[in-house]
Amino acid sequence: MDNIKDFNNITYDEAVEYLLDIPRFMKKTDLKNLRHLLNIMQDPDEGFEIVHVAGTNGKGSVCAYLSSILIEDGKKCGLFTSPHLVKINERIKVNGKDISDEDFLRVFKTVMLAITAHMSEGYEHPSFFEVLCAMALYYFREQRVDYAVLETGLGGRLDATNVVEKPRLCIITTIDLDHTEILGDTIEKIATEKAGIIKKGVPVIFDYSGISAWKVVRKACVMNNCLFIVAKGNTLNVEVNENHIEFSDETLFDGEKFRINTVALYQADNARLAVMAARELGVEKAVIKRGLLEAFWPGRMQQIKKNVYLDGAHNVSGMKAFIKSARNIIRANPSMDRKITLVLAIVSDKDFDSMAKEIINSALFDDIIVTHVKSNRALEIQKLILSLSKYMYNHEGKTTFIYEGKATQFNLHEANIVGVEELTDAINYVIPYREENDIVFFAGSLYMIGDVLKKEVNND
Numbered sequence: 144m145d146n147i148k149d150f151n152n153i154t155y156d157e158a159v160e161y162l163l164d165i166p167r168f169m170k171k172t173d174l175k176n177l178r179h180l181l182n183i184m185q186d187p188d189e190g191f192e193i194v195h196v197a198g199t200n201g202k203g204s205v206c207a208y209l210s211s212i213l214i215e216d217g218k219k220c221g222l223f224t225s226p227h228l229v230k231i232n233e234r235i236k237v238n239g240k241d242i243s244d245e246d247f248l249r250v251f252k253t254v255m256l257a258i259t260a261h262m263s264e265g266y267e268h269p270s271f272f273e274v275l276c277a278m279a280l281y282y283f284r285e286q287r288v289d290y291a292v293l294e295t296g297l298g299g300r301l302d303a304t305n306v307v308e309k310p311r312l313c314i315i316t317t318i319d320l321d322h323t324e325i326l327g328d329t330i331e332k333i334a335t336e337k338a339g340i341i342k343k344g345v346p347v348i349f350d351y352s353g354i355s356a357w358k359v360v361r362k363a364c365v366m367n368n369c370l371f372i373v374a375k376g377n378t379l380n381v382e383v384n385e386n387h388i389e390f391s392d393e394t395l396f397d398g399e400k401f402r403i404n405t406v407a408l409y410q411a412d413n414a415r416l417a418v419m420a421a422r423e424l425g426v427e428k429a430v431i432k433r434g435l436l437e438a439f440w441p442g443r444m445q446q447i448k449k450n451v452y453l454d455g456a457h458n459v460s461g462m463k464a465f466i467k468s469a470r471n472i473i474r475a476n477p478s479m480d481r482k483i484t485l486v487l488a489i490v491s492d493k494d495f496d497s498m499a500k501e502i503i504n505s506a507l508f509d510d511i512i513v514t515h516v517k518s519n520r521a522l523e524i525q526k527l528i529l530s531l532s533k534y535m536y537n538h539e540g541k542t543t544f545i546y547e548g549k550a551t552q553f554n555l556h557e558a559n560i561v562g563v564e565e566l567t568d569a570i571n572y573v574i575p576y577r578e579e580n581d582i583v584f585f586a587g588s589l590y591m592i593g594d595v596l597k598k599e600v601n602n603d
Contacts (some may be wrong), residue, residue, distance in 0.1 A: 150255045155244045156254045158251045159231055165215055165271040171242035174306045178275045180261045181306060184254070191221070194292045194420060195307060197299040198316025198350065200461050201413040204440045205316055206292045208403075210415035212492040213290050213436030214238050215376050216426045221283035221291035223276065223304070228442055228593035230359050235279045245525040252487075269303075269310055272296045276303040298326050298559050300339020313340050313369075315419055317352040318415065319460040320494070334359035346370040350412060372423065376414055381411045383471055390415060396428050403435050406472055407444035407454070409464040412584045414438075443593040444468050447599055450476070450582045451574060455589040457489070462498045465586050466505045473507060473582060484510040486569050488591040489527060492521040498587070499530035503558070508584075511560045516568040524562045566594050 153161075181188060182349075194209060196202045201226045213220040218236060227233040232241040234359055242250070253275050261267060269277065290311075295302040299315075326333045334356040341347055341363045349360050351373050363373040374392075382389040383406065386560045390411040391400045402413045414435055417439050421431045442455040444465070452472065455464035473483060485508040489495045502508065512527050515521050535558065563569040573583050585595055 150252050150515050152195045153248070153252070155248045157526055158248050162231070162271055162274060165268070167271045167273060167567070169267070174301065174303070176267050177269055177277070177303055177306050177497060178265050179264070180257060180269055180273075180277055181280070183257045183260050184277065184281060188275070189286040190284050191288050192290045192311040193307050193309075193316065194297070194312045194315070194424075195304060195310040196225055196292065196314045197295040197302070197340045198314075199319040199333070199337075199352075200464070201316040201350070201409065201416075202314075204218070204410055204585070205314055205414040205416045205420075206294045207440040208414050208435060208438045209241065209280070209314075210236070210290075210292045210544055211438035212417060212426055212431050213292070213424075214432045214436060215434035216421075218289040219287065221279065221286065221288040223279040223283075223291065224294040225272070225275075225296050225442050226589055226593075228589065229596050231275075234275055237288060242282060243287060246282065247278075250282050254278050254281060255354045262438050273303040276306070286456060295337075295340065298333075298336040300336050302340075302474045305340050309342060310340075312343055312346050312348070312423055312512060314348045314416055316339070316350045316416060317460065318356040318360075318390070319352065319458065320499055330355040331359055338363040343367045343414065344369060346372065346423055348372045348374065348416060348423065349418055351376065352546070366406065369551045370417060374412070374419060376412075379411065381408060382406065383475070385475065392418075395419065395422065399428060401432055401435055403438065405444060405476075406446075406468065406473060407464075409466060411439075441596065442589060443559065444472075447595070448574070450577070450580070452582070452584050453592045453595055454584065454586045455592050456586045457493060457588050458495050458496045459501065462501045465584075466507065469507055469584055470505065476580070476582065478580040481582065482509045483577065484506055484512060484573055484577070484583045485589075486512045486514060486573060486583065486585045487527065487565065487587045488514045488516045489522045490516060490518060490590070491522040491526075491588040492520055493522075495527055495531075496530045499527065500534045503531055503534035508558050510573075511558050512563055512569050512573060513560060514563045514591070515567050516566070516588045517594060518590050524564065524566050528562055530555060531558075536559075541597055570595065570598060 191562050196206050206224055210220050212224045214313045214315045222236040225234055232247055235242040257594050293304040295304050322559050326336045338360045346362050347369050378392050387404050388411055389400050391398045442453050445453045454465045513524050
């Protein structure tokens with residue numbers, strides 16, 4: 144990205160195309176490159192309070208819940224999250240509203256002007272995520288927000304959002320194996336990267352996900368003289384209703400119940416972290432309750448039609464959480480005459496074999512529709528089918544996959560597995576022909592969830 148073009152007459156679509164052509168992440172050993180760019184932009188990360196959120200799963204949901212609470216508390220709140228599902232503007236919000244196309248283009252031009260000056264001094268073009276982070280911070284300062292809630296893109300220590308030097312609060316959600324080729328192949332290594340967001344004297348809220356991660360995060364808190372607040376699984380109580388969840392924690396507001404409008408069981412953990420954060424920020428209980436009720440985070444067991452659910456589970460721990468919620472939904476809607484279908488797509492750099500094992504061992508699904516996502520990281524359909532069949536039979540499957548424009552069917556031991564090359568065909572194969580009591584789940588990739596939502600938006 145050495146050549147910077149003239150952006151004066153660029154359109155919104157051209158700006159988005161330019162951004163999407165920038166490498167997502169770049170190898171780096173520090174954040175000096177981005178810090179220099181922000182210095183040129185007169186430090187847009189200053190002038191408002193920042194809550195910084197890292198973790199393997201749930202961090203976007205925590206950000207959304209906390210943002211909604213702060214808005215309910217009368218604060219003007221910026222929210223920076225990733226990835227987007229339908230449109231890139233989703234990544235940058237103020238008071239729950241996506242940045243407009245006009246503001247996105249204007250801010251993009253401003254940041255690109257700063258990048259021109261930045262590169263003229265011998266610095267590198269920032270990555271895709273760094274440009275968006277700079278845009279978000281600039282927009283938040285321009286909009287005079289009181290708070291900005293920032294979600295890390297990858298890891299923590301070298302993530303673009305970690306350029307922030309003095310956040311008001313840090314939150315670390317559950318830590319598990321993911322992005323191991325970048326973050327490390329053990330829980331300890333990954334936890335070390337996530338704990339890299341911890342700053343001296345800044346309170347840390349941590350979702351306990353095992354002793355290995357806890358030891359790493361606790362050590363970082365001790366070294367930085369931080370208040371260390373831990374959410375423990377054995378203090379959380381969850382009650383599931385038809386269309387909402389109530390949860391309580393004996394360590395929070397004397398065990399008071401809180402409600403969230405979702406059927407995703409794992410969101411109780413994420414909402415609890417947001418409640419703990421809001422309490423640390425001095426928000427009153429009644430305001431927290433109202434804020435949680437107003438919160439919405441798409442693609443997390445989101446019901447788009449009757450008995451059709453979208454879930455962004457895209458790693459092993461996420462798949463386990465999805466299966467737990469799916470089982471609860473199925474049990475809550477008993478019927479002898481119905482079919483449970485999973486539409487599944489996974490990217491190749493995930494532990495798809497372990498995810499396949501979880502799916503088969505759950506014994507929840509009558510049909511499994513395996514399809515592609517629109518990504519150069521897409522996993523071959525045949526590979527995923529072979530993994531599923533291996534665990535179906537409990538030995539290496541010998542299924543042959545042939546695709547010639549039609550769904551190719553495999554009648555295996557317990558589930559009926561179908562490979563469909565195009566996601567649109569998979570949607571058309573499943574949704575229009577389902578019976579009244581049938582339940583359909585989409586899971587395995589946020590890319591796929593975004594594509595399904597785009598199709599729904601276009602159909603509306």
